[in-house]
Amino acid sequence: GAGVSQSPSNKVTEKGKDVELRCDPISGHTALYWYRQRLGQGLEFLIYFQGNSAPDKSGLPSDRFSAERTGESVSTLTIQRTQQEDSAVYLCASSLLGLAGTNTGELFFGEGSRLTVL
Amino acid sequence: GQSLEQPSEVTAVEGAIVQINCTYQTSGFYGLSWYQQHDGGAPTFLSYNALDGLEETGRFSSFLSRSDSYGYLLLQELQMKDSASYFCAVKNSWGKLQFGAGTQVVVTP
Numbered sequence: 001g002a003g004v005s006q007s008p009s010n011k012v013t014e015k016g017k018d019v020e021l022r023c024d025p026i027s028g029h030t031a032l033y034w035y036r037q038r039l040g041q042g043l044e045f046l047i048y049f050q051g052n053s054a055p056d057k058s059g060l061p062s063d064r065f066s067a068e069r070t071g072e073s074v075s076t077l078t079i080q081r082t083q084q085e086d087s088a089v090y091l092c093a094s095s096l097l098g099l100a101g102t103n104t105g106e107l108f109f110g111e112g113s114r115l116t117v118l
Numbered sequence: 119g120q121s122l123e124q125p126s127e128v129t130a131v132e133g134a135i136v137q138i139n140c141t142y143q144t145s146g147f148y149g150l151s152w153y154q155q156h157d158g159g160a161p162t163f164l165s166y167n168a169l170d171g172l173e174e175t176g177r178f179s180s181f182l183s184r185s186d187s188y189g190y191l192l193l194q195e196l197q198m199k200d201s202a203s204y205f206c207a208v209k210n211s212w213g214k215l216q217f218g219a220g221t222q223v224v225v226t227p
Contacts, residue, residue: 031213042205042219043161050213058214091160095213106151107215109160 002026004110006092012116013082021077021113025094032075033107034067035091043091049075082117089114120144122218124206129224136193138221140206143187149209150182150189155220156202164191164204193223201225 005024013019025032034046045059049069060066064082069075079086093107122142130136140150149168153161165173167182167189179192193200203220210216 043217106163
């Protein structure tokens, strides 16, 4: 597709259930990012994938959160045993080149997956 | 670690000029970006500074001083459609992009 695609756009789940959120980046983009945005708040960094290198997982808030990426394509963010504080919009973004040595910082964002935990 | 500070809200009238400051602390700094986000929408890229100085893109300009760990976004000839949240974001040498908490810009008639 032309842009970053995320699914589902909305997810309502019960506390304690597991959820999977999917991100299809722009074709050819080597860098992929996940952010969390609570209502009225900023973007909280979760995880960053760059090509085939080990991902930067420094933003994952707990071991209930994990993410995978297959090569330079689809990524899945999994939240296990969801809690009410996990309710937020989860934003995925991709970039053509993420490493230093490029002179662009442009990320292309998807529309997000809105997660509501009851 | 990384930290960024920007004002939480700025209000101005149509046609005015607004400056949003951003100070940062980070290791391995590589560049400073600015993003705009309207309510309910996805963030969209506005500008990027890797070197000191001013970058101008239409009504928006962005400035960076690496020695002061400081940058700003300048919005000129404000329009109602400019009402949105504006985020600064620092990029490190590894490519990780960390965002500030955002500045809500309210444009009044």
